[in-house]
Amino acid sequence: MSAIEARPRRGGLHLFGVEIRINLSWLVAALLIGSSLASGAFPQLYAGLPPQSYLAMAGIAVLGLAVSIVLHELSHTLVGRAFGMRIDRITLFFFGGVAELRDEPHTPLSELAMAIAGPAFSLVFGLVLAVVAGALHAMGASVIVINAVTYLAGLNIILAVFNLAPAFPLDGGRVLRALLWLVLRRQDTATRTALAISEGLALLLMGAGLVVAVRGEIAGGLWWVIMGWFLRASGRAERASLKREPAGGVEAAREG
Incomplete structure (x- = not known):
């Protein structure tokens, strides 16, 4: 082809x-x-x-x-x-x-x-x-x-x-999960640990964005809040997918 x-x-x-x-x-x-x-x-x-x-x-x-x-x-x-x-x-x-x-x-x-x-x-x-x-x-x-x-x-x-950055769905989140998977020997445990770290980073971004916005840089602060929200929402979607049993094939999305 x-x-x-x-x-x-x-x-x-x-x-x-x-x-x-x-x-x-x-x-x-x-x-x-x-x-x-x-x-x-x-x-x-x-x-x-x-x-x-x-x-x-x-x-x-x-x-x-x-x-x-x-x-x-x-x-x-x-x-x-x-x-x-x-x-x-x-x-x-x-x-x-x-x-x-x-x-x-x-x-x-x-x-x-x-x-x-x-x-x-x-x-x-x-x-x-x-x-x-x-x-x-x-x-x-x-x-x-x-x-x-x-x-x-x-x-x-x-x-x-x-x-x-070690947050889903960024590549760093996948790198983190792969390294945890190598150490823990369990993909599900590695995924949950990586997702917990990812959510913490997302909340940190949102908090930092609010601080920046309060200090007067509204556009910049809003951007960080949106990015944090997006990372948190994506991480929760990934966590929800762990609870679903695949019927045939699973289609996953990798973001970069």
């Missing part, structure tokens, strides 16, 4: 036989991110450019972010397939991306390898983009392209580090 299938199946692009879908919430997030970059982050980072330059940089950055997320999830997918797991679809949504698994990894080593693949890719990809930005600068390329690529390089490195 070719890496990219031209024919649509259920309306999605295909990479390595994996369907790529875009949830409506991702389009909302893209608009919010693009607007924030064009009106706030880029004018502060690269002052003195005309407004249309910031809009162009924001467009490149948002498109690059979407590609980065898809490639991050695809790295999970390819490693998972190497361990015999079936992964048919990747979906972009408000908080990032999700690779949808038919079942959970069967060994702690397969869990660990699959979980670490995404952050490892993002880190390497960020470093590669930094080198590309330097090369573009040396060649005298457009400052718009150079600045956008530089921003994407830093963003991929930040995403790699953030995704290693």
